[in-house]
Amino acid sequence: MSLPFASATHSSRQTQSRFGVPKRYLSAFLAASAVAFGSGCVNAQTASTAANETVSKEDYSPIVGQSGKDVVWVPTPQTLVEKMLDMAQVTPKDFLIDLGSGDGRTVITAAKRGLTAQGIEYNPDMANLARANARKEKVQDRATFVTADLFDTDLSKADVITMFLLPSINEKLRPKILDLKPGTRIVANSFRMGDWQADQMETVTTDCTSYCTALLWIVPAKVEGTWQVAGNPLTLKQSFQQLEGTLGKSPISDAKMNGSQITFTADGVKYEGTVEGNTMRGTTAGPVSGTWTAKRGA
Numbered sequence: 498m499s500l501p502f503a504s505a506t507h508s509s510r511q512t513q514s515r516f517g518v519p520k521r522y523l524s525a526f527l528a529a530s531a532v533a534f535g536s537g538c539v540n541a542q543t544a545s546t547a548a549n550e551t552v553s554k555e556d557y558s559p560i561v562g563q564s565g566k567d568v569v570w571v572p573t574p575q576t577l578v579e580k581m582l583d584m585a586q587v588t589p590k591d592f593l594i595d596l597g598s599g600d601g602r603t604v605i606t607a608a609k610r611g612l613t614a615q616g617i618e619y620n621p622d623m624a625n626l627a628r629a630n631a632r633k634e635k636v637q638d639r640a641t642f643v644t645a646d647l648f649d650t651d652l653s654k655a656d657v658i659t660m661f662l663l664p665s666i667n668e669k670l671r672p673k674i675l676d677l678k679p680g681t682r683i684v685a686n687s688f689r690m691g692d693w694q695a696d697q698m699e700t701v702t703t704d705c706t707s708y709c710t711a712l713l714w715i716v717p718a719k720v721e722g723t724w725q726v727a728g729n730p731l732t733l734k735q736s737f738q739q740l741e742g743t744l745g746k747s748p749i750s751d752a753k754m755n756g757s758q759i760t761f762t763a764d765g766v767k768y769e770g771t772v773e774g775n776t777m778r779g780t781t782a783g784p785v786s787g788t789w790t791a792k793r794g795a
Contacts, residue, residue, distance in 0.1 A: 557622045559600065570623075572599060573661050573686050574705040578606050581659055581684040581711045584697055587612055591656040596647045596670075601627025601640065603659050608640035612657075616642040617650050652677060661686035661708070675737075679718035679772070680756030684711055693737045696755070717754035718772040724791040731791055 559570050581603070587593065589611030595603045598616025600623065607614040608631070618624040624642045631640040643650075652658060652673065658681065662670070667690040674683055674690075687708045689695070695712040702709070721735035729745040733752075740752035744763040752761035757772045759779070768789060770779020775793035780786070 585682040594655040596660040608636035681716040683714040
């Protein structure tokens with residue numbers, strides 16, 4: 498049984514502003530000084546004058562486009578929620594954190610797939626609505642919600658992070674995200690993370706007319722510096738998941754990180770390996786096949 502969520506999209510025939518927001522909601526959009534879009538809603542820390550006050554009402558009904566202290570609420574289409582979780586290749590072993598969880602749809606959908614999931618939501622009314630929705634779907638043991646500031650939230654335990662945030666908020670979070678354990682999957686609705694290019698991007702066309710693109714990033718291990726491979730220096734320069742450098746005197750090509758997995762080619766030999774702290778181990782293919790090991794340090 499799916500949640501009876503309100504429609505997550507606006508008609509494609511509505512006039513759009515240059516911000517990509519329907520003009521009927523533009524005034525609310527501009528009224529927010531730092532707007533963030535939560536995976537369950539457009540949410541820059543949904544506001545309330547009593548942020549830490551417990552709200553007992555479960556009949557709270559948010560209105561699409563509503564504004565508060567710094568919020569415009571536009572929920573993510575359910576079809577895109579499903580796509581985001583598919584792209585992250587979630588499993589019941591994963592712990593998911595949804596930043597700006599709104600009515601709870603992403604957290605609840607994840608919990609219905611067997612995950613343990615937690616929503617971070619600043620607005621206590623919205624958080625209580627999400628808890629009520631989780632109870633209706635009988636996943637309250639796996640779907641929990643915390644009334645908190647997303648910038649102050651510990652993300653270190655997450656295997657997957659979902660969000661629907663403005664680019665400026667994404668970039669503000671980026672340093673914190675890049676310090677997470679390699680392999681952590683970040684999935685966002687529509688908006689990028691500055692010059693950190695997504696590892697994957699997909700658009701849904703069914704039951705979605707606005708904000709229909711999901712972007713996936715995989716947190717890369719930090720490998721910049723000099724490593725020793727069989728007596729030859731492997732010198733790496735890193736820009737997010739992209740690498741360049743040399744092995745001995747030979748330039749490397751096709752060099753990239755995928756979480757803790759590294760691949761590059763040098764002198765026609767393809768190197769694949771896993772980064773484990775200050776050590777890399779893997780295999781080679783091509784003119785030379787076998788195993789290889791690298792140690793960090795000059």
